[in-house]
Amino acid sequence: MAFITRQNIRSLSSSAALRAAIKHVTVIGGGLMGAGIAQVAASTGHSVVLVDTSEDILKKATKGIEASLKRVVKKKFAEKPEDGEAFVQKVLKNISTSTDAASVVQGTDLVVEAIVENLKVKQDLFGALDKAAPQHTIFTSNTSSLPIADIASSTARLDRFGGLHFFNPVPMMKLVEVIKAPATSQQTFDVLLEFSKALGKHPVSCKDTPGFIVNRLLVPYMLEAVRLHERGHGSKEDIDVAMKLGAGYPMGPFELLDYVGLDTSKFIIDGWHEKDPDNPLFAPSPLLNKLVAEGKLGKKTGEGFYKHK
Ligand SMILES: CCCCCCC[C@H](O)CC(=O)SCCNC(=O)CCNC(=O)[C@H](O)C(C)(C)COP(=O)([O-])OP(=O)([O-])OC[C@H]1O[C@@H](n2cnc3c(N)ncnc32)[C@H](O)[C@@H]1OP(=O)([O-])[O-]
Ligand SMILES: NC(=O)c1ccc[n+]([C@@H]2O[C@H](COP(=O)([O-])OP(=O)(O)OC[C@H]3O[C@@H](n4cnc5c(N)ncnc54)[C@H](O)[C@@H]3O)[C@@H](O)[C@H]2O)c1
Numbered sequence: 001m002a003f004i005t006r007q008n009i010r011s012l013s014s015s016a017a018l019r020a021a022i023k024h025v026t027v028i029g030g031g032l033m034g035a036g037i038a039q040v041a042a043s044t045g046h047s048v049v050l051v052d053t054s055e056d057i058l059k060k061a062t063k064g065i066e067a068s069l070k071r072v073v074k075k076k077f078a079e080k081p082e083d084g085e086a087f088v089q090k091v092l093k094n095i096s097t098s099t100d101a102a103s104v105v106q107g108t109d110l111v112v113e114a115i116v117e118n119l120k121v122k123q124d125l126f127g128a129l130d131k132a133a134p135q136h137t138i139f140t141s142n143t144s145s146l147p148i149a150d151i152a153s154s155t156a157r158l159d160r161f162g163g164l165h166f167f168n169p170v171p172m173m174k175l176v177e178v179i180k181a182p183a184t185s186q187q188t189f190d191v192l193l194e195f196s197k198a199l200g201k202h203p204v205s206c207k208d209t210p211g212f213i214v215n216r217l218l219v220p221y222m223l224e225a226v227r228l229h230e231r232g233h234g235s236k237e238d239i240d241v242a243m244k245l246g247a248g249y250p251m252g253p254f255e256l257l258d259y260v261g262l263d264t265s266k267f268i269i270d271g272w273h274e275k276d277p278d279n280p281l282f283a284p285s286p287l288l289n290k291l292v293a294e295g296k297l298g299k300k301t302g303e304g305f306y307k308h309k
Contacts, residue, residue: 018194022138023047026108028101028125030061032261032300033142034114036170039065040199041112042094043072043171049104050097058097066092068171101125102132110195112164113151114142117267122146123154130155138188140164144215145268148181148208158183162192165212166201168260176201181208210272219268220281225253230287236305254305257288258298262305266292 023046027038030052038050038061052058069088077084098104105111111129113122126139133139139161141151152161163179176196180189189205196203206212211219225239234242240252249256257265265288272282291297291304298304 015194018191019198021191022109022195022198024108024110025049026051026101026105026111027114028052028111029114029116029142030058030097031114032168033166033170034112035061035064036068036168037112037114037142037166038095039068039091040170040201042091043069044199046094046198048095049108050095051099051101051104052097053099055097055099058099062092062095062097065095068169072171102128105129105133105137108133108137111137111139112142113140114166117144117146117264117271119146119150119271122151126151126161127154130157136160138162138191140192142166144264145211145219145271147210148179149183152181152183159185160188162188163206163208163212164192164196165206165214167214174200174202175214176203177206177212177214178203179206179208179212210275215268219272222253222257222265223269223281223283223285226257226285226288229254230285258304258306258308261298261300262288262292263297 025041025046026049027034027041028051030038030050034050034052038048042048050058050061052061066088069091073084073087077087111133113125115121115125122141122143129139137160139152139155139157141148141163142165143151143163144165148161148163152158155161162181162184163177165177165179167173167175176199178189178192178196193203193205204213210216225243228234229236229239236254240254243249243252251259269282269284269288273284276282295301296303299308302308
């Protein structure tokens with residue numbers, strides 16, 4: 001049992017206060033990532049509004065969340081399936097949906113943005129939200145590759161703007177990269193660390209540098225795999241098996257590219273190539289570009305490097 005001292009009473013109450021700061025969460029973008037973030041926030045007792053551009057997308061997102069919750073409870077409540085079903089219903093009740101971001105942020109403590117990986121689109125969104133959200137609301141982006149400071153520059157709340165980079169699939173992946181941009185206040189950063197813990201995740205602190213930690217290492221590796229295949233030095237199947245059995249990765253690089261989405265992968269590579277055109281690590285891949293041009297975006301469209309049922 002922990003020995004209670006004045007000091008740890010103080011730190012307990014301050015971490016409780018930081019946690020209490022976030023009750024209502026608005027997740028913008030109901031795609032792969034936004035749906036997962038909404039699910040996890042709702043599962044940990046937060047009241048969540050999920051926003052996207054159409055009711056159809058939101059219906060699909062809600063169906064996906066329900067299916068994912070059922071997979072979670074199948075394991076978690078294996079002994080008592082009826083408790084599992086009650087949990088699913090309780091979590092779904094914590095989530096509402098909207099196509100009007102500006103009106104729903106009026107009652108929110110935290111915005112987590114997970115829309116398309118495009119700086120201008122993200123800036124336009126946050127510029128509009130900045131006028132509608134209360135002063136205390138913290139804004140965050142789940143961007144994979146864009147500087148948080150650039151996204152935040154369309155707002156007047158630089159101290160209340162940080163990064164929360166989740167990993168796909170959000171319900172399974174334990175890591176959250178919490179990004180402190182130069183103007184992010186220590187209090188905002190502390191609230192975001194505590195929020196990540198409240199979600200049951202393991203946060204790591206990151207500077208606002210390209211790709212933070214994981215993607216700065218992962219993107220060059222995945223691109224090297226594609227180049228190795230483009231040179232004819234290995235089939236995608238063999239490369240995937242090699243990295244799973246030889247390096248212990250749960251998915252090979254081509255499986256993971258299909259899982260992440262080839263459109264998102266291309267946005268990341270093109271953005272970094274534009275900023276650093278002489279860096280061979282970020283050189284575009286003709287094969288990836290061809291697949292994206294053909295609309296083969298990976299698992300989400302049924303075909304990418306592989307065909308998916
Ligand atoms: C070139 C540029 C590219 C850069 C990309 C950067 C992108 C980004 O910024 C960063 C990332 O996210 S990087 C990406 C980072 N991500 C990675 O690196 C991911 C690497 N992959 C993995 O860690 C594992 O393969 C998985 C955990 C995905 C699946 O586990 P598995 O053992 O291989 O196989 P399984 O049999 O399928 O599933 C087993 C069980 O897991 C559970 N479950 C799974 N999905 C679920 C969901 N959505 N909901 C709920 N539950 C889910 C479920 O219980 C299921 O059992 P069921 O009986 O079937 O229901
Ligand atoms: N796919 C991944 O593995 C992954 C992992 C970590 C981070 N990310 C980042 O998360 C973000 C979202 O990626 P994703 O894979 O979920 O993309 P996605 O294409 O699956 O979903 C994006 C969603 O945003 C919606 N959207 C676009 N513009 C909008 C707007 N102005 N307002 C409201 N909704 C809007 C789209 O309709 C779509 O449903 C990107 O910044 C991406 O880089 C992706």
